[in-house]
Amino acid sequence: MRTAVYPGSFDPITLGHLDIVERGARLFDHLIVAVLVNLRKEPLFEVEERIAMATESVSHLPNVSVDHFPGLLVHYLRSKQARVIIRGLRAVSDFETELQLASMNKELMPDCETIFIPTEHQFSYLSSSIVKEIARHGGTVDRFVPERVKTRLESRYREESPGR
Numbered sequence: 001m002r003t004a005v006y007p008g009s010f011d012p013i014t015l016g017h018l019d020i021v022e023r024g025a026r027l028f029d030h031l032i033v034a035v036l037v038n039l040r041k042e043p044l045f046e047v048e049e050r051i052a053m054a055t056e057s058v059s060h061l062p063n064v065s066v067d068h069f070p071g072l073l074v075h076y077l078r079s080k081q082a083r084v085i086i087r088g089l090r091a092v093s094d095f096e097t098e099l100q101l102a103s104m105n106k107e108l109m110p111d112c113e114t115i116f117i118p119t120e121h122q123f124s125y126l127s128s129s130i131v132k133e134i135a136r137h138g139g140t141v142d143r144f145v146p147e148r149v150k151t152r153l154e155s156r157y158r159e160e161s162p163g164r
């Protein structure tokens, strides 16, 4: 069985991520969306919420599951007996960081491979950070995140500014 892992912070999952999940799932028997637990910067959503949003968003895809990992990605890959990492590439600006990540992961686990999937044009400018920024200021995020993520974003920021 060919298993691939799509790792990320998913704080929160966006339609751009979902596009990569759907396309990655067509290439492998099983795709694991792996949510990183310990982010370097403070996440907006706790890991349980990030997992819940990802799980809700991929529920229509039978060969996709959602999991989480606390430390190094290569340790997680080994624990799942997986060798393939999927990452989305939006623009040339992503490439430098992504190449560094892929090269370091290969150094740490020589038999792993990273496969880059180019983002669909309409998602090329999308990121979780920019979506949070829009939602924080009361902008519309319907076109950027699944419906239930939108609801969670709105209620999170309503808690922060109850008068809005």
Ligand code: PNS
Binding pocket: 007, 008, 009, 010, 036, 071, 072, 073, 074, 101, 104, 105
């Ligand atoms: O969604 P992101 O924040 O771009 O995802 C980054 C992620 C989670 C793929 C990357 O930070 C990661 O794999 N972190 C786990 C620690 C690790 O293995 N780092 C790379 C080798 S030093």
